[in-house]
Amino acid sequence: MLNRYPLWKYIMLVLALVVGLLYALPNIYGEDPAVQITGARGGGASESTLVQIRNVLEQQHIASKSIALENGAIMARFASSDVQLRAREALMTALGDNYVVALNLAPATPAWLAMLGAAPMKLGLDLRGGVHFLMEVDMDTALNKLQEQTMDTLRGDLRDKGIPYATVRKIENYGSEIRFRDAETRDQAISWLTPRHRDLVINSQGDNALRATLADERLRQARKYSVQQNITILRNRVNQLGVAEPLVQRQGADRIVVELPGIQDTARAKEILGATATLELRLVNSAVDQTAAANGRVPGDSEVKATRDGQPVVLYKRVILTGDHITDSTSSADEYNRPQVNISLDGTGGTTMSNFTKDNIGKLMATLFVEYKDSGKKDANGRSILVKQEEVINVATIQSRLGNSFRITGINNPNEARQLSLLLRAGALIAPIQIVEESTIGPTLGLQNITQGLEACLWGLVASILFMVVWYRKFGLIATMALIVNLVLIIGIMSLLPGATLTMPGIAGIVLTLAVAVDANVLINERIKEELRNGRTVQQAIHEGYRGAFSSIVDANVATLITAIILYAVGTGSIKGFAITTAIGVATSMFTAIIGTRAIVNLLYGGKRIDKLSI
Template sequence: MMLSLALVLSLVYALPNLYGEDPAVQISGARDVPSLSETTLKEIRAILEQEHIFSKATVLDRGSILCRFSNVSAQLHARDALIKALGENYLVALHLAPATPLWLSRIGARPIKLGLDLRGGVYFLIEVDMDTVLHKLQKKTIDTLLFDLHGKGIPYLAVHQIENYGSTIRFCDADTRDKAIDWLTQQHHNIVIRSIKDNALGVKPANNLLQQARESAVKHNITILRNRINQLGIDEPLVHRQGSGRIVVEMPGLQDMALAKRVLGATGTLEFRLVNTFAHQSPVSSLVPGDSELKSTQDGQPVILYKQVILTGEHITDATSNTDEYNLPQVNISLDRSGGRIMSNFTKENIGNLIATLFVEYKDCGQKDDDGRTILEQQEKVINIATIQSRISNSFRITGIKNPNEARQLSLLLRAGALSAPIQIIEERTIGPTVGRQNISQGLAACFWGLLASILFMIIWYRKFGLIATTAIIANLVLIIGIMSIIPGTTLTMPGIASIVLTLAVAVDANVLINERIKEELRNGRTVQKAIHEGYRGAFSSIVDANITTLITAIILYAVVASGPIKAFAITSSIGVATSMLTAIIGTRAMANLLYGAKRIDNLSI
């Protein structure tokens, strides 16, 4: 009874996979328009009607709008029309939307999520600029040491950066240098500090600190990239690390490469620094004190800022744009707990001083390195200077922005998250849905012919028990598809299809083992019912051992070699092991008992 119920439920939840997908356009709000409304839905329907574009359905779902079309031509026409009419406030992306009937959707039945190789979509191989990461660490290290020297009252003459992300600090005499080494060594155990000539000391982050910075940069960038993909409305994007400094991003169903690059590749962030009001504002950088540097405002005016960074955009959790009391654009900033504590402590001690908001962005400079990769150039501009009038904690605002559009773009960028290091897209591919359909058709053909060959063999060789085994194999396939459709996060890829074919082969093997044991018991003179009982009992341990071995292998593959295709293969194999044991042992035994259990039979059709 339980097996029949499981089979019926699996069949119902496997049905959505028969309906395919529709070409679609998904409209979602930019970060300062987080969700859409019925008013926006009516506006989009009016745009499509005005352009004479017929849509199968245009619905508001989970804060975004999805327009379905009957063909790709209408999809592309609609995308262009909507981008032109809606402007930059909205993200308009090409999608493939499941064509599941409403009655199935209402009970939570959805098709299996297909991987990039089956569904098509966008693939990026991204490299994190580790040189920028380590230069940031170099700068942070020297700023921390200079702050400690200042607090201890130890004077120094000059600071210089050297190779391998180290720095030198020069003092007026050897005694002052030795005093500085003793003090700094006590305070910092992960920084290598040594004495060098000319009354100077050399500092360099320890190797473990350098490695930690690399690891942290990659992990943080993966998190931010996932956050940015979420605004595109992609189901189950795959974002994972490859090697020491590369990230793979796969977005199944998305066909808009330009939009994906624009959202993923944004590198801007903010730095909050104190303005050096004691230094003369001069455009000549040689006149700037050693603890400060010359920057420019958006209008080109020189501003001298202290090098020490108070806070970076990594601590920003939310950013929205609106207008202030004078109807001028502004961006409202919210910080995390750590950022709020830093800002609170700093502003408490610096009331009356000027604080500057420095916008930092990495852009293509038009040149390439020896490996042919684009060289990114750091561009900085001061977008706001304000007087600290009171203690600031987790929330504050940035004013002085030129226009509302710039405020919207800045809030969009900050809410999507600031990358801890710039990234470069070193490989990009758009995989069309046609290639995916070809992979699916070839995979299904392989599955069909393999299944047909197994069924013919079982029926010819084992007769009625072959029909029982065939029923179990088909039930096994339905269970696999149904379970994969129900479990969230499960994605079917080409290796997954191979795993299903392999699972069906293993299920056939289990039935062969049972049937051969039954035939052996019959040859030994057992009665029909006794032969069936002993056949299942004798084959049970062998089937369980073989399936547990397969399950252990799948778990190891998932845990150790958890890259996309291998991970999908491992998950599908694990589901297949469970369903094959259920159908081969319990299912066929139930059918055999139903046919032969209460009857006096002298001959068995096997």
């Protein structure tokens, strides 16, 4: 029989509508202004901190909606931004430097919806407010590190071949100069080194020296790798902050843009993102006299570093292992209840550590903590000058062969251990970065953008509804119902997808898909009217109208969908947001226009004797 749907199709439609409505609901509740409290230097908050915060707020007569401890952080929610700011000032005064007190926005989703996994849409920086950082990678430091590694490799190659050399020193353009006792030895070194270092340009220099400089392609690759690796590490660190849908991407040759929606206070973000802590494991040169070490008299392959107490330690320049090979790190207490950091290495790091410790049992190995900090001074361009700080935090005897995991002791306090483990777990920056630009977008501006975007959607919807109802009457009302369901499904799917973020261009994509949905209904209704003019019965006209319009709707929507996929593949940032909402909207509009409206029409007219349609 024409225009009849089986029961399962109606059940499917009802389920789709219920699920879409359920996951769209959290967007009605919005977000609460909140204050987030975490321990300084990576430490966590505790139940005693929770009690202290409650007491402070009660004493200051500041009412809170809720205060909860989750994953080592305390989130206090408030009714308005004014109360939120008052609470932050009171808590900062009471808690002092031991805690980081930051403004935040917390979803106000009811518990019963949260239990079902329902959450509001992730909003971009332009809608939610947050912080924007423009960071610059210190390429000079990255290339200096590469230069030192190259010099160390050249020394090792010459020792392996038994070619004696006098000195190895740095020269301009990140090159190295090696001096020999005579030209014959120099020529022998060039013949040995050239085929083994295709990324170096090795030439003779003067009477008895060679000059080794990095090839242009190698320098380009090193610069590109430094930026890409830092981007990956910054993304890991942003995940440690718990920010939903952050943006971390390259800008230009050596700059990185980081946008953190929902973060209103930059203190905690800067603390984690700007930190450049890493570890270097080196062998201790025990042959050097302490007095000579104190006076700086050490062999060319060694250098003097200091412990926290200022005691000199002579370390070989060769780095056994760096933080690049660390896959996981946690903080805990050792058997004497002293803080320690437990390190896990990747396969390459584990193999390197195993091979080295196997051949050096009984020798001393030091853990060097390296960090770049702001000196408080500016260069000629107004940028902060970073100072490299190095400290030997641990010297231990290699007692047995080590593998993929080991521990570091000698750390001052548990907070420092937690902070170090967090930074190492998130990754060690290849080169220091400095923040050259930062801005905070307040939630007020974000709210204004949302209001304007919703008004655009509303007026677009109203105009479409008026047109459909005036022109197509009852079928126009059916199309209107499909439009509203389409909007609910878009919001529900956007809320459900973990990788979807709504931005201002995304709202434009929603408005566009509403127009596409109207277009599909126009095609169907005009086709039905054409069939009626051709003398078809009502039931035949409805059937042929939907069947005839189907191919045109699919072709048009598939073309739009392909465009959206290409935009997502090649676009960045806001372009991707537009592409995501457009693709979702195209899929839901096809569902509501072809299946949804047909179900309503079948319910109203299917299997009935109808002489005239209100269309």
